[in-house]
Amino acid sequence: GEPREPAVKTxxxxxxxxxxYEALSKISPCQSVSVFVDYDKSIGNYQVDVDGNVLLDAFxxxxxxxxxxxxxxxxxxxxxxxxxxxxxxxxSLGVFPGADWTQRLKDSLMPLAPPGHTSLTTMACGACxxxxxxxxxxxxxxxxxxGSKDPTPEELQSAMVNQKPxxxxxxxxxxxxxxxxxxxxxxxxxxxxxxxxxxxPTLDFPMxxxxxxxxxxxxxxxxxxxxxxxCLARVEEIMHEYKNKGRPVVGVVIExxxxxxxxxxxxxxxxxxxxxxxxxxxxxxxxxxxxTGGGPTGKFWCYEHFNLPESPDILTFSKKMLTGGFFCKxxxxxxxxxxxxxxxxxxxxxxxxxxxxxxxxxxxxxLQNTVVSGDILYKGIRELENRFPNVINSTRGKDxxxxxxxxxxxxxTRDAIIANMKQKGVQLGGCGDAAVRLRPALIFQPHHANILxxxxxxxxxxx
Amino acid sequence: GEPREPAVKTxxxxxxxxxxYEALSKISPCQSVSVFVDYDKSIGNYQVDVDGNVLLDAFxxxxxxxxxxxxxxxxxxxxxxxxxxxxxxxxSLGVFPGADWTQRLKDSLMPLAPPGHTSLTTMACGACxxxxxxxxxxxxxxxxxxGSKDPTPEELQSAMVNQKPxxxxxxxxxxxxxxxxxxxxxxxxxxxxxxxxxxxPTLDFPMxxxxxxxxxxxxxxxxxxxxxxxCLARVEEIMHEYKNKGRPVVGVVIExxxxxxxxxxxxxxxxxxxxxxxxxxxxxxxxxxxxTGGGPTGKFWCYEHFNLPESPDILTFSKKMLTGGFFCKxxxxxxxxxxxxxxxxxxxxxxxxxxxxxxxxxxxxxLQNTVVSGDILYKGIRELENRFPNVINSTRGKDxxxxxxxxxxxxxTRDAIIANMKQKGVQLGGCGDAAVRLRPALIFQPHHANILxxxxxxxxxxx
Ligand code: FES
Numbered sequence: 028g029e030p031r032e033p034a035v036k037t038x039x040x041x042x043x044x045x046x047x048y049e050a051l052s053k054i055s056p057c058q059s060v061s062v063f064v065d066y067d068k069s070i071g072n073y074q075v076d077v078d079g080n081v082l083l084d085a086f087x088x089x090x091x092x093x094x095x096x097x098x099x100x101x102x103x104x105x106x107x108x109x110x111x112x113x114x115x116x117x118x119s120l121g122v123f124p125g126a127d128w129t130q131r132l133k134d135s136l137m138p139l140a141p142p143g144h145t146s147l148t149t150m151a152c153g154a155c156x157x158x159x160x161x162x163x164x165x166x167x168x169x170x171x172x173x174g175s176k177d178p179t180p181e182e183l184q185s186a187m188v189n190q191k192p193x194x195x196x197x198x199x200x201x202x203x204x205x206x207x208x209x210x211x212x213x214x215x216x217x218x219x220x221x222x223x224x225x226x227x228p229t230l231d232f233p234m235x236x237x238x239x240x241x242x243x244x245x246x247x248x249x250x251x252x253x254x255x256x257x258c259l260a261r262v263e264e265i266m267h268e269y270k271n272k273g274r275p276v277v278g279v280v281i282e283x284x285x286x287x288x289x290x291x292x293x294x295x296x297x298x299x300x301x302x303x304x305x306x307x308x309x310x311x312x313x314x315x316x317x318x319t320g321g322g323p324t325g326k327f328w329c330y331e332h333f334n335l336p337e338s339p340d341i342l343t344f345s346k347k348m349l350t351g352g353f354f355c356k357x358x359x360x361x362x363x364x365x366x367x368x369x370x371x372x373x374x375x376x377x378x379x380x381x382x383x384x385x386x387x388x389x390x391x392x393x394l395q396n397t398v399v400s401g402d403i404l405y406k407g408i409r410e411l412e413n414r415f416p417n418v419i420n421s422t423r424g425k426d427x428x429x430x431x432x433x434x435x436x437x438x439x440t441r442d443a444i445i446a447n448m449k450q451k452g453v454q455l456g457g458c459g460d461a462a463v464r465l466r467p468a469l470i471f472q473p474h475h476a477n478i479l480x481x482x483x484x485x486x487x488x489x490x
Numbered sequence: 491g492e493p494r495e496p497a498v499k500t501x502x503x504x505x506x507x508x509x510x511y512e513a514l515s516k517i518s519p520c521q522s523v524s525v526f527v528d529y530d531k532s533i534g535n536y537q538v539d540v541d542g543n544v545l546l547d548a549f550x551x552x553x554x555x556x557x558x559x560x561x562x563x564x565x566x567x568x569x570x571x572x573x574x575x576x577x578x579x580x581x582s583l584g585v586f587p588g589a590d591w592t593q594r595l596k597d598s599l600m601p602l603a604p605p606g607h608t609s610l611t612t613m614a615c616g617a618c619x620x621x622x623x624x625x626x627x628x629x630x631x632x633x634x635x636x637g638s639k640d641p642t643p644e645e646l647q648s649a650m651v652n653q654k655p656x657x658x659x660x661x662x663x664x665x666x667x668x669x670x671x672x673x674x675x676x677x678x679x680x681x682x683x684x685x686x687x688x689x690x691p692t693l694d695f696p697m698x699x700x701x702x703x704x705x706x707x708x709x710x711x712x713x714x715x716x717x718x719x720x721c722l723a724r725v726e727e728i729m730h731e732y733k734n735k736g737r738p739v740v741g742v743v744i745e746x747x748x749x750x751x752x753x754x755x756x757x758x759x760x761x762x763x764x765x766x767x768x769x770x771x772x773x774x775x776x777x778x779x780x781x782t783g784g785g786p787t788g789k790f791w792c793y794e795h796f797n798l799p800e801s802p803d804i805l806t807f808s809k810k811m812l813t814g815g816f817f818c819k820x821x822x823x824x825x826x827x828x829x830x831x832x833x834x835x836x837x838x839x840x841x842x843x844x845x846x847x848x849x850x851x852x853x854x855x856x857l858q859n860t861v862v863s864g865d866i867l868y869k870g871i872r873e874l875e876n877r878f879p880n881v882i883n884s885t886r887g888k889d890x891x892x893x894x895x896x897x898x899x900x901x902x903t904r905d906a907i908i909a910n911m912k913q914k915g916v917q918l919g920g921c922g923d924a925a926v927r928l929r930p931a932l933i934f935q936p937h938h939a940n941i942l943x944x945x946x947x948x949x950x951x952x953x
Contacts, residue, residue, distance in 0.1 A: 060584065122523060122552065221656070225641040
């Protein structure tokens with residue numbers, strides 16, 4: 028079972044991590060490595076590193092472990108004789124799906140489709156989920172424009188040599204602070220850290236401002252409403268600019284909470300009006316739930332909090348979903364084979380594990396658990412913010428489960444908070460310029476929340 | 491054990507595949523599906539579909555199954571208690587690698603590094619392997635250009651908003667007929683099928699002609715040499731054109747055999763001179779071994795056949811390697827963290843299976859097996875070509891293991907050959923306009939080759 032509490036034995040990173048870092052760096056670039064982990068000893072919410080440090084993990088592999096470490100139900104699924112052949116006979120799902128594939132999708136992913144989404148495409152990671160969802164948008168828009176789903180011979184010929192009219196001049200609109208992945212198209216829409224983008228060629232994809240609210244929200248209502256208006260006006264303006272220059276914005280791509288960019292939230296009204304703008308302009312709305320999806324906000328998808336009059340057009344997912352992929356409305360379903368395609372089209376081995384994750388979420392009521400633990404965390408951090416207003420501020424994520432963040436008073440303070448928390452046995456993540464983000468697993472319970480709050484209080488007191 | 495021979499019970503696709511196709515198409519686009527496969531029954535070189543048809547598989551999931559179906563050593567690896575936690579605790583390898591990760595890389599991938607390649611980066615598929623290898627090229631070139639590995643503050647600021655100088659104007663050069671993947675940057679270098687590219691925005695990445703030889707090679711030496719010269723001259727010309735228009739070609743990206751584009755081969759001299767041109771122009775040479783790598787040409791990497799004076803600068807891999815990734819020379823190793831990065835950076839669960847694959851290749855002498863079976867196939871098909879010159883032509887892949895192809899006299903003939911071979915129990919692949927490609931697993935033995943040749947003779951006789 029899980030340890031009762033964190034136990035830190037060395038400075039982190041410890042000597043064994045340092046030794047292993049030396050060895051790995053001889054064969055592979057690894058400047059981003061934090062610690063080497065003993066995955067055989069890590070369990071539940073606790074990550075154990077190679078120096079024997081036992082950390083309460085509220086970062087969970089960049090938010091990608093839905094049930095923490097070595098969950099017994101996943102161990103059963105992974106060792107079941109029934110599943111072995113699926114783990115080793117990885118199919119080209121687009122050409123040779125397995126006999127059980129349709130039923131697996133019906134039992135796992137399809138029940139999670141947003142209302143009105145009739146089409147599911149599996150992929151392998153967040154980047155290819157977005158890349159291919161973008162293609163679905165281009166193809167949808169071009170089909171509307173030419174009045175047919177079938178490309179013309181002239182389009183086909185010119186596309187082969189990267190020319191118009193086959194290769195379109197469409198743009199997608201992203202937001203300041205956004206993160207959508209690091210392959211070329213998502214990277215062009217990503218504006219969270221310069222080091223991700225510098226030296227790399229990009230695309231003429233425009234960027235609108237994302238609302239930057241003043242916190243606490245209840246004390247800044249009028250100002251934050253104006254911020255919404257400012258951002259929305261700019262979105263509409265850009266769409267006109269780009270239409271005029273012959274590069275229509277065919278899709279707006281947005282995270283429900285900008286996670287890498289600093290846990291920036293938009294109001295329900297912001298998202299509602301953004302959807303209205305896309306509809307008015309004939310553009311698609313893609314919600315990127317790669318980090319928010321799978322339950323951490325207390326609903327399965329974060330966009331469900333927004334009370335949109337209808338579903339977004341496309342929803343992409345990965346991370347906690349173990350597989351990648353996207354759901355879309357019928358209009359966005361591609362009519363020809365091999366247009367949205369690659370060798371593997373996902374991995375049934377990951378879907379087997381996802382099925383087990385979904386069973387456990389339901390059986391153990393983990394969305395409700397996330398709501399309860401999140402509430403404790405949010406209230407506790409707000410209280411600490413009140414006590415230490417010169418160290419932290421802008422606690423956010425009320426009613427968003429454990430998807431909570433706060434700012435250090437500056438980047439150095441933020442970095443120190445994360446380092447000191449680690450030294451006290453709690454692993455957190457950083458994001459944006461000065462934010463600390465909480466990204467625990469769905470099994471993070473109230474008593475884990477209390478340990479985190481206790482250690483955070485200790486750390487803040489020391490400033 | 492394996493069946494002794496193919497057994498076809500229904501028209502393919504059979505009624506059960508058709509039923510399952512109906513069901514799947516209700517929830518997921520699946521126009522490219524060929525048959526639904528019973529992976530529990532498929533074994534060795536034989537794929538069994540849901541209608542009970544037993545096919546000798548010389549296509550093997552688009553060339554991605556190194557050891558065929560349900561190999562006993564992979565079953566052991568997948569069920570070993572020792573490995574279970576690696577299958578379910580998928581790490582963010584760039585931040586939290588496991589205690590055994592360095593050793594795993596040393597035991598598996600590093601011994602396969604081309605001479606002079608000191609840096610390995612793991613990825614998850616062919617597309618992200620190429621996308622990230624491209625980034626390594628841009629960063630290498632920009633570092634040379636500015637005389638420092640560190641971006642300037644101005645570059646960092648402008649990159650955040652997709653502007654110069656931070657976002658560079660670099661181009662990569664691809665070839666007519668090439669295939670490098672379907673995310674945006676590889677797709678811009680891909681010129682194999684129009685339907686892959688149409689309606690999608692692209693990049694101004696130039697395309698050079700790839701040699702299109704007359705076969706048999708021994709009867710067309712002078713003409714094929716001229717073809718090399720023509721293509722190489724055009725490469726150099728394009729590099730000058732693009733330099734002049736301020737978009738320097740910083741890398742040349744090429745497959746050792748253009749697999750999707752029709753199994754187009756270049757001579758050793760072509761590749762040697764291409765490397766010389768890249769060096770003369772200060773550009774990188776990236777060899778994309780996603781389909782050729784892992785042994786099917788009888789050497790572990792296909793470029794080893796070319797007798798290059800030195801290794802290519804970067805080599806990308808995936809498919810038969812189960813994981814994706816790239817090797818590169820020290821100069822191409824990125825000096826800062828988070829530049830070549832994503833949530834998972836590959837998957838240790840796939841590397842465990844790869845280790846087992848590599849053990850089996852060595853123990854069972856599978857490269858040698860591939861040479862021997864390939865020789866039988868090549869000679870046999872050449873003989874059939876001589877007997878049926880009005881049906882097939884241009885057999886190619888001599889001394890390239892089982893990586894063999896031939897052309898039907900036109901696209902319709904090619905399609906009919908593939909369909910008729912299937913009906914006689916042998917699964918082949920198509921590529922390019924009129925090519926039939928063989929992509930069996932490394933366990934494809936002489937007796938499998940003889941079955942294939944026997945069925946091919948039957949099919950060709952019927953034309
Ligand atoms: S791009 Fe998603 S797995 Fe390679």
